[in-house]
Amino acid sequence: MHGRRIALLGGGQLGRMFIENALRYDVEVHVLDPDPACSCAHLAHRFVQGRFDDRDTVLRFAVDADVVGIEIEHVSVEALEELERQGKTVVPSPAVLRTIQDKGLQKAFYRDHGIPTAEFALIAAPSEIALHPQLLPAFLKTRTGGYDGKGVMPLHTLADAARAFPGPCVLEKRADIARELAVIAVRTTDGRTTVYDAVEMVFDPVLNLVDVLIAPATVPPDVKARAEALAVQVAEAFGAPGVYAVELFLTTTGEVLVNETAPRAHNSGHFTIEGCASSQYDQLLRIYQDWPPGDTRLPRHAAMINLVGEGGTGPVDLQGIDAVLRIPGTFVHLYGKRETRTGRKMGHITVLAGSAEELRSAIAAIKAACRVVPRAPLTIDEERR
Amino acid sequence: MHGRRIALLGGGQLGRMFIENALRYDVEVHVLDPDPACSCAHLAHRFVQGRFDDRDTVLRFAVDADVVGIEIEHVSVEALEELERQGKTVVPSPAVLRTIQDKGLQKAFYRDHGIPTAEFALIAAPSEIALHPQLLPAFLKTRTGGYDGKGVMPLHTLADAARAFPGPCVLEKRADIARELAVIAVRTTDGRTTVYDAVEMVFDPVLNLVDVLIAPATVPPDVKARAEALAVQVAEAFGAPGVYAVELFLTTTGEVLVNETAPRAHNSGHFTIEGCASSQYDQLLRIYQDWPPGDTRLPRHAAMINLVGEGGTGPVDLQGIDAVLRIPGTFVHLYGKRETRTGRKMGHITVLAGSAEELRSAIAAIKAACRVVPRAPLTIDEERR
Structure with a gap:
C-alpha cells in the first residue's frame, strides 16, 4: 500500500494486536522494546x-520512520517532542502524553476543561494529607509511574497517612462506584471525534484487573449516552489525533465521572477486534x-474475558x-x-452473541472452562515413569 | 499455546492469511516458497x-515439523507420502492430493462415488476427441498443471481439435450454467464434516477469475441445500481431515454438479475471515x-471483491x-x-451488511471506487518539476 513507515514504542500485546491488523494492509511496522522475547x-x-524511555535510543530507533506511535505511556516524551519537530507524525501528541503521564496534571486538565471527575487535591508529601480531611476516605495515587493498579492505595482515615507514598501524589476522594465504564474515542486527523459503544468493566477484586468486559454496557440509555459524550469531550479537549481510552465511574448517585484516560489502544477496546468492522x-x-x-x-453483543x-x-x-x-x-x-x-x-477471549442473555451464558461457560497457571514441575514419580 | 509446529508448502496470499489468524494463538508456522519476496x-x-515441488527440498524443510500443510496443490506428493510415513500429520492426505492433482482421476473419483458432475471422457491425445462427438460443445482440460483457468480451452466443434492440448486431457461436456456456486467443507480429525454457507461466484468473463463472491448464495433454498449436501458428500468421499473448497455449477435445467475441488483454503472462502467466527x-x-x-x-450477509x-x-x-x-x-x-x-x-475486499440489498449497494460502491494498476512512469515534464 506504499503506506507510511511506523515506529512503535513498546512491543507488548497491544503492539502485537496492532501488527496483526496492520498485516492485511501490508504496511511496515518497526518495534522498540527492552525485552527481546x-x-x-x-x-x-x-x-x-532497547529502552523506549531513553531519549537517544528512541531518536536513533525512529530516524527512518514517517510515524511514531506508542503502546505504553512510559516512553521518552523528550524524544517524541524532538521527532515531532523533525516533521514526523507523532501519535499521541507529546503534549497530550505529558499531561497524561502525570496523574496530577491529568486531573487538573479535567477540572480546567469542565470535565466531571472525582474531587481531588495535589499534595507534595504525606504531611499534606491532613490538610484535606474532607477528601477522606480517598485513594492516594503517585503522580507518575503507576500502572495496572500499582501506585494506588486506599486511605480510610488520617491514620493511614503514616504508610502513604513519599512523593507528589493525587489525593482523590473515593467515589461510591456503582459501575465502571469505558469508552474508546477516536479523534481523526481532520478533527472529528467518534466513539465506540460504552462498555462495562467487571474487575477482579484481588488483582485489580479487568476480569470481564461487556459491550455495550448494561446501563440505562441516558447513562451510556453521557459516558460517550464525556469521552468525546475528553478527546476534543486533548484536541490531537489519536485513540483515547476513557475510563469512567457511574456513582451510586447517578453521576458519571471521568477516572482516567490512556492515549492509546487499551484493554477495554479489545472487543472491537471482532465486534466492529474497524477495531x-x-x-x-x-x-x-x-x-x-x-x-x-x-x-452484536460482545464480551472480553482476560486470561x-x-x-x-x-x-x-x-x-x-x-x-x-x-x-x-x-x-x-x-x-x-x-x-x-x-x-x-497472558491473553484474552472475545465472544460475540446475538443477545445479552446468550452473551451472559457464554461468559459463564468461558470463565468456568479455562485458566492460566504455571506448568507443574514433574513429581519424582512422574519422572520415573 | 505449545502447539504443534507447522510446515507450510507455499508462501502466497493463502499462507499469509493463514498466518494472520494463527498469530493470535501464538503457534509456529514455517514456510517454503521459491520466491523470497x-x-x-x-x-x-x-x-x-526453495521449491515445494522438489521431494528432497520438502523433506529437508519439514524435518522438524509436527504438521505439514499446503497452500497450493503443485507440491511434491512423494515428499508428503514420506513425511506421513515418518508419523507427521499431513493435511491434505497425500492420497487425496494425488487424486485432485490429476483432473482425470478427480473426475473419475466423482463418478465412482456417485457424485454428480458434468459428463466427460479421458483422452490420451487430440485424435481421441473425435471418438466422443456426443460431448461437444465441450471444455478440454489438461489432466495436470492447470491453474486459474490456464490449461482449459473450449471446443465448439470437432474442427477445434486441431489446436487442442497435445497430452492427456479431460474432455468435458459443456454444462449450461445458470450460476457458479462454491461450498467450503471442513472435515475434522474425528471424522465429522461441517460446511459454511454456499456462496455464489460472479466471474470476470475476460480474466476467468472470480470477480465478486456473494454469501450466502442468492439461489432457492433447495438449491443451496443440495450444493451444501454435495460438498459434504465430496469431503466424506475423500475421507481425510482437511478443508475442501468444492466448486459447483447450477445448470439451466436445475441440476447441481460438482465442478472441481481444492483440498485447501480457497479464494471462495475469504469471506469467512470476517463473516464467520471461525474462518x-x-x-x-x-x-x-x-x-x-x-x-x-x-x-450477516457478506461479499468478497477480488482486487x-x-x-x-x-x-x-x-x-x-x-x-x-x-x-x-x-x-x-x-x-x-x-x-x-x-x-x-493483488488483494481482496470483504464487506458485511445487514441485508442482501445493503450488500448489493456496497458491492457496487466498492467496484466503482477502486482498481489496481501499474504505477505510471513519470513523464519528462513531471520529472523536471
Missing part, C-alpha cells in the same frame, strides 16, 4: 532491543496513515482452552508470553 | 527459499493442532482505496505483492 519481537518488520487498532493505523476513519458500530495468570510463576499451562474452542462465537488471543505470573495478562 | 516471506517464524484458515489450524472444529455460521491487476505490469498503484475505507463494514486485504500484472490477484 516481547510479544512483538518476531512480528515486527524490524525489531530493535481500535485499525483506527490507530488509519490515523497514522491519514486514511479516513473506520466503522465503529457494534452490530490472567494465577498460581505463581512459570512456563504457561493454558488449561481448558479446548472447551473454550467449542463455544460458538469465541475468539482466542494469546500474547506469546513465555512465562506466566500471578496477575500477568 | 512472496507474501509470507517476512511473516513466517522461519522462511526457507477457513482457523479451521485448518484447528485440524493441524487437533483442536475442536470452529463455528461456521454466517450471521485483480489491470492495465499491465509494474509497481502497484492501488487507486481509490481511500473511498473504499469510507464504506461501512469493509475490510481491505492486500497480499504484499510488489508487482502487479493483468489478472494477478
Whole structure:
C-alpha cells in the first residue's frame, strides 16, 4: 500500500494486536522494546532491543520512520517532542502524553476543561494529607509511574497517612462506584471525534484487573449516552489525533465521572477486534496513515474475558482452552508470553452473541472452562515413569 | 499455546492469511516458497527459499515439523507420502492430493462415488476427441498443471481439435450454467464434516477469475441445500481431515454438479475471515493442532471483491482505496505483492451488511471506487518539476 513507515514504542500485546491488523494492509511496522522475547519481537518488520524511555535510543530507533506511535505511556516524551519537530507524525501528541503521564496534571486538565471527575487535591508529601480531611476516605495515587493498579492505595482515615507514598501524589476522594465504564474515542486527523459503544468493566477484586468486559454496557440509555459524550469531550479537549481510552465511574448517585484516560489502544477496546468492522487498532493505523476513519458500530453483543495468570510463576499451562474452542462465537488471543505470573495478562477471549442473555451464558461457560497457571514441575514419580 | 509446529508448502496470499489468524494463538508456522519476496516471506517464524515441488527440498524443510500443510496443490506428493510415513500429520492426505492433482482421476473419483458432475471422457491425445462427438460443445482440460483457468480451452466443434492440448486431457461436456456456486467443507480429525454457507461466484468473463463472491448464495433454498449436501458428500468421499473448497455449477435445467475441488483454503472462502467466527484458515489450524472444529455460521450477509491487476505490469498503484475505507463494514486485504500484472490477484475486499440489498449497494460502491494498476512512469515534464 506504499503506506507510511511506523515506529512503535513498546512491543507488548497491544503492539502485537496492532501488527496483526496492520498485516492485511501490508504496511511496515518497526518495534522498540527492552525485552527481546516481547510479544512483538518476531512480528515486527524490524525489531530493535532497547529502552523506549531513553531519549537517544528512541531518536536513533525512529530516524527512518514517517510515524511514531506508542503502546505504553512510559516512553521518552523528550524524544517524541524532538521527532515531532523533525516533521514526523507523532501519535499521541507529546503534549497530550505529558499531561497524561502525570496523574496530577491529568486531573487538573479535567477540572480546567469542565470535565466531571472525582474531587481531588495535589499534595507534595504525606504531611499534606491532613490538610484535606474532607477528601477522606480517598485513594492516594503517585503522580507518575503507576500502572495496572500499582501506585494506588486506599486511605480510610488520617491514620493511614503514616504508610502513604513519599512523593507528589493525587489525593482523590473515593467515589461510591456503582459501575465502571469505558469508552474508546477516536479523534481523526481532520478533527472529528467518534466513539465506540460504552462498555462495562467487571474487575477482579484481588488483582485489580479487568476480569470481564461487556459491550455495550448494561446501563440505562441516558447513562451510556453521557459516558460517550464525556469521552468525546475528553478527546476534543486533548484536541490531537489519536485513540483515547476513557475510563469512567457511574456513582451510586447517578453521576458519571471521568477516572482516567490512556492515549492509546487499551484493554477495554479489545472487543472491537471482532465486534466492529474497524477495531481500535485499525483506527490507530488509519490515523497514522491519514486514511479516513473506520466503522465503529457494534452490530452484536460482545464480551472480553482476560486470561490472567494465577498460581505463581512459570512456563504457561493454558488449561481448558479446548472447551473454550467449542463455544460458538469465541475468539482466542494469546500474547506469546513465555512465562506466566500471578496477575500477568497472558491473553484474552472475545465472544460475540446475538443477545445479552446468550452473551451472559457464554461468559459463564468461558470463565468456568479455562485458566492460566504455571506448568507443574514433574513429581519424582512422574519422572520415573 | 505449545502447539504443534507447522510446515507450510507455499508462501502466497493463502499462507499469509493463514498466518494472520494463527498469530493470535501464538503457534509456529514455517514456510517454503521459491520466491523470497512472496507474501509470507517476512511473516513466517522461519522462511526457507526453495521449491515445494522438489521431494528432497520438502523433506529437508519439514524435518522438524509436527504438521505439514499446503497452500497450493503443485507440491511434491512423494515428499508428503514420506513425511506421513515418518508419523507427521499431513493435511491434505497425500492420497487425496494425488487424486485432485490429476483432473482425470478427480473426475473419475466423482463418478465412482456417485457424485454428480458434468459428463466427460479421458483422452490420451487430440485424435481421441473425435471418438466422443456426443460431448461437444465441450471444455478440454489438461489432466495436470492447470491453474486459474490456464490449461482449459473450449471446443465448439470437432474442427477445434486441431489446436487442442497435445497430452492427456479431460474432455468435458459443456454444462449450461445458470450460476457458479462454491461450498467450503471442513472435515475434522474425528471424522465429522461441517460446511459454511454456499456462496455464489460472479466471474470476470475476460480474466476467468472470480470477480465478486456473494454469501450466502442468492439461489432457492433447495438449491443451496443440495450444493451444501454435495460438498459434504465430496469431503466424506475423500475421507481425510482437511478443508475442501468444492466448486459447483447450477445448470439451466436445475441440476447441481460438482465442478472441481481444492483440498485447501480457497479464494471462495475469504469471506469467512470476517463473516464467520471461525474462518477457513482457523479451521485448518484447528485440524493441524487437533483442536475442536470452529463455528461456521454466517450471521450477516457478506461479499468478497477480488482486487485483480489491470492495465499491465509494474509497481502497484492501488487507486481509490481511500473511498473504499469510507464504506461501512469493509475490510481491505492486500497480499504484499510488489508487482502487479493483468489478472494477478493483488488483494481482496470483504464487506458485511445487514441485508442482501445493503450488500448489493456496497458491492457496487466498492467496484466503482477502486482498481489496481501499474504505477505510471513519470513523464519528462513531471520529472523536471
